[in-house]
Amino acid sequence: MAESQYSRPCKRCKATDAPYRLRNDPTCRSPRNCYVEYVEGKAGRRLGALARDTRTSAKPAPRKYIAGLSFGPSSTVMTHVLDDSAKFHSSRRSSPAFEPLVMHVDTDLSHSADEEDTLAHRLLAKYRERFPNVSFECVHLSKVLGVRTVDWSSLPGLEEEEDGNDTERLRRFFDSLSSVTSKADILRLFIRHLLLDTALDKPYTALLLGHSTTALASLTLSEVASGRGYAVPWQINDGPYTVCTYGPSSGASESKETSRAEMPIYYPLREVFRNEIMLYLNLIPSLRELIPADSAAAGNVVSHKNLSIEEVMGRYFDGVEGPYSGIVANVVRTTGKLERVAGDSFCHICGMPLDEQGDSRWAGELGDDLEEHGHRVRLCYGCKRSISG
Ligand SMILES: [Zn+2]
Structure with missing residues (x-):
């Protein structure tokens, strides 16, 4: 171990100047x-797999x-x-x-949807300039109230x-939501619904989310902690995903499910650790400079004074990733192997x-309190807890 890592040549191209460490191997910056x-190769291969998986006919469509853009490091690299890729093709x-469409959901509820001089619009203008081969769209969070993928x-708190x-x-x-965890949970779901609803509407071939290995590991554990462990294989793996749509709610009656569709959801950066994304960005300053210093830039929905379960998990995995990256990768790999049990009803x-x-098993005593009299169970334990505190 006395020998410095720097004295070994690049594992990949054998260049002698190999200042970086990549999965324990010395790696160069120049000449290759x-x-x-x-990093780009890992993402490119996932996009290749997506193209193969979603090909429906012999003729390439x-x-x-x-793709969702939060202005954070991962989704910026994905963009x-x-x-x-768009330029190459x-x-x-x-x-x-x-034809990628990159969509940002503006979660700042201190202004209305039609305001144009907002932080999100200004940031998006910079991204538009930097990435001329993709289209961009900014959608205000309030538009979620029009999506059909939520019943x-x-x-009840959101009725017209x-x-x-x-x-x-x-x-x-x-x-009205009681905890920071609930707010963060519902916010994440609403952003996902806006992306899914747009994907179904046009329709798009697939929805891409920019989670790194680290972010997926963190999402896995925070979903388990909030009682959605059952659904984790559906959420963490790449592949088709069933999306239900619902009719408008009329008065006190329950909305009817109107259709089911399959939408592939993929995570192109699933094999890249967060610290690898950070170093990658440092190597391309023009990319790094795009990212706002506070990458939680948008939004005052969730106060940053307190931490939600999601953030606690995120910070934990950022911390352990360096020395224990194998464990972080294993969380995602093991989750990936869990069976996706095909259910017939969806939250x-x-x-x-x-x-x-298993719902009452997750819910324990809380489940009994929330028993819906005479109704089918419509919500998972995680959602019940988020909206009821
Ligand atoms: Zn749910």
Whole structure:
């Protein structure tokens, strides 16, 4: 161990100047830029797998992907990879069209949906300039009230009122949630629904989310902690995902499920650790500079004074990733091997399959309190807890 890592040549191209460490191997920056190529290669291979998995006919169809952008490090790297791929495919005539739409959900509820001079719009303008080969869209969180992938009758606090200001209504709803964890949970679900609803509407070929290995490990444990362990294999793996849509709620009656569709959800950066993404960004300053210093830039829905379970898990995994990266990767790999039990009923809020036999097991005593009299169980334990405190 006395020998410095720097004295060994790059594992990949044998260059002698190999200042970086990548999964324990020395890695160069020049002349071949092996570090950058490694990260981009990992993402590129996942996009290749997505193209193969979603190919429905012998004739290659256009690939229309919708990707979520939070302005954080991972989703910025994903945008960069999509921009590169789109540029590459447009230069080859034989390639089917590759048309990514990158969508940011503006979670700042201190302004309404039609305001244009906002932080989110200003940031997006910079991304537009930097990535000319992808399209961008900014959608305000209040638009979630129009999505059909949530059964709004199961969220009584959000029902239509005379004063039809959606932003106000949503802000009051978030204020009414009892804990930071609940707010963060519902916010994450709403962002996901906005992306899914747009994906189904156009329709797109697949939805891409920018989670790194580290973020997926953290999401796994926070979902287990909040009682959605049953649905974790559906959420963490790449692959098709069943999305239900619901009719409008009319008065006191429950909304009817109107359709079911399959939408593939993929995580192109699932094999890259968060610290690898950070170093990658340091190697490309023009990319790093795009990311706002406070990458929780948008939004005052969730106060940053207190930590939600999600954030606690996130910080924990950021901390252990360096020395114990094998464990972090294992959380995701093991979750990936868990069976996706095909359920026939889905939670009307988060959309995850319901563990019908196991719901009371998760819920324990709380489940008995929340028993819906004469109603089918519509919500998973995690969602019940988030909206009821
Ligand atoms: Zn749920």
